[in-house]
Amino acid sequence: MSNQNSGRKMDRKNFIKISGLSTLALTLGTRGLPVDFLTSTAEAKTQDETKLKFNPNGKFKIVQFNDTQDDERIDRRTIQLMEKVLDTEKPDFVVLNGDNIAGGCDTALEMKQAINNVAQPMEKRGIKWAITYGNHDEDSTPNSGLNEKDMLKIYMSYKYNMNQPGEKDITGTGNMNLLINDSKGEKAAFNLWLLDSGRYAPKTIAGQDFEGYPTWDWLRMNQVKWYYETSKSLEKRFDRKIPSLMFIHIPLWEHRFMWYGSVDGRTAANHETAVKKHNIVGERNEDECPGPFNSGMFSAILERNDVKGVFCGHDHINTYSGNYYGVLLGYGGSAGFGTYGLSGAEKNRLRGARVFNLDESKEGVLTETHMVFAKDYGIDLTANDQSIDPAPLKESVKA
Numbered sequence: 166m167s168n169q170n171s172g173r174k175m176d177r178k179n180f181i182k183i184s185g186l187s188t189l190a191l192t193l194g195t196r197g198l199p200v201d202f203l204t205s206t207a208e209a210k211t212q213d214e215t216k217l218k219f220n221p222n223g224k225f226k227i228v229q230f231n232d233t234q235d236d237e238r239i240d241r242r243t244i245q246l247m248e249k250v251l252d253t254e255k256p257d258f259v260v261l262n263g264d265n266i267a268g269g270c271d272t273a274l275e276m277k278q279a280i281n282n283v284a285q286p287m288e289k290r291g292i293k294w295a296i297t298y299g300n301h302d303e304d305s306t307p308n309s310g311l312n313e314k315d316m317l318k319i320y321m322s323y324k325y326n327m328n329q330p331g332e333k334d335i336t337g338t339g340n341m342n343l344l345i346n347d348s349k350g351e352k353a354a355f356n357l358w359l360l361d362s363g364r365y366a367p368k369t370i371a372g373q374d375f376e377g378y379p380t381w382d383w384l385r386m387n388q389v390k391w392y393y394e395t396s397k398s399l400e401k402r403f404d405r406k407i408p409s410l411m412f413i414h415i416p417l418w419e420h421r422f423m424w425y426g427s428v429d430g431r432t433a434a435n436h437e438t439a440v441k442k443h444n445i446v447g448e449r450n451e452d453e454c455p456g457p458f459n460s461g462m463f464s465a466i467l468e469r470n471d472v473k474g475v476f477c478g479h480d481h482i483n484t485y486s487g488n489y490y491g492v493l494l495g496y497g498g499s500a501g502f503g504t505y506g507l508s509g510a511e512k513n514r515l516r517g518a519r520v521f522n523l524d525e526s527k528e529g530v531l532t533e534t535h536m537v538f539a540k541d542y543g544i545d546l547t548a549n550d551q552s553i554d555p556a557p558l559k560e561s562v563k564a
Contacts, residue, residue: 217346228521379457439487
């Protein structure tokens with residue numbers, strides 16, 4: 166997570182946005198949109214709609230898109246990448262794993278347009294999907310007036326979205342788990358944990374600031390406890406532990422420990438040893454950016470022994486994964502062309518998505534994961550802005 170924030174100067178993109186706003190509003194008005202169109206509410210989903218199920222061949226595929234991170238005038242290549250990945254991989258489920266939108270949305274209308282941009286690739290293809298939140302999703306809240314709970318209602322209003330309001334009385338928005346039934350639809354074969362890893366650390370704790378420490382957020386103990394207790398409850402319900410994947414936006418400290426095979430060592434030799442020990446593949450082009458405290462989540466995962474992998478985003482130019490004491494830890498990279506990437510002409514080289522293949526007949530069910538990249542699909546990687554007008558909004562996003 167580079168310190169390059171999403172604040173923008175009066176560039177070509179914002180000039181077009183401001184000058185065309187009144188025309189855009191007029192155009193939408195003539196489409197017959199209802200007066201309360203900006204206060205979208207989620208409709209209750211039927212039991213069948215909320216079920217995920219392995220295919221008749223016993224397989225299930227998940228795609229993780231991370232850090233699409235743009236406003237209502239999204240870079241066209243972000244959508245192109247999403248569509249190419251979906252059409253090629255044909256996943257059964259998609260996770261938008263935080264920083265789905267960014268600062269730059271000046272109204273509630275623009276916020277909804279930004280959300281609609283990243284929802285449409287799955288909606289048009291009838292692919293079920295869900296989101297987690299990152300540290301930038303509320304960057305537009307001061308101007309738009311919509312916070313994470315408001316945004317979640319919008320996400321949930323889409324036909325194929327699988328989000329739920331989330332657990333009450335724990336930190337964050339939309340914390341939940343999703344069970345995937347076996348190919349016969351008779352019992353749970355796999356589970357997905359979707360957690361809100363927060364935004365930023367408070368300014369002070371006990372009168373002490375965080376100067377010299379990371380200032381991002383961390384999973385709180387009540388979230389760790391919720392995972393732990395829910396995991397035990399699922400084991401009791403199904404008389405066995407249900408293998409699972411966990412998606413969070415901000416990495417754990419253990420991501421960094423794994424890369425170096427050490428808590429304190431930070432040398433090339435440390436990493437060389439770690440590659441062999443932890444089977445690390447992929448790139449690390451910026452320091453991991455966890456919060457100032459270790460959440461204890463990894464310790465809970467080791468104790469429960471049901472989570473097969475923890476995957477994050479946040480640090481756009483990291484794409485690595487490895488096996489850290491029996492648990493895969495990794496990154497999804499950045500799918501968004503409108504946010505920071507590598508330096509210079511290489512800015513967009515690592516834009517991509519992560520794919521997970523599941524097989525209900527295999528021990529642990531998760532058989533492999535790998536990255537796919539925009540360059541694999543012949544997408545233009547030029548380091549420039551290719552923002553487009555927002556996609557049209559429909560009167561009702563539910564069938």
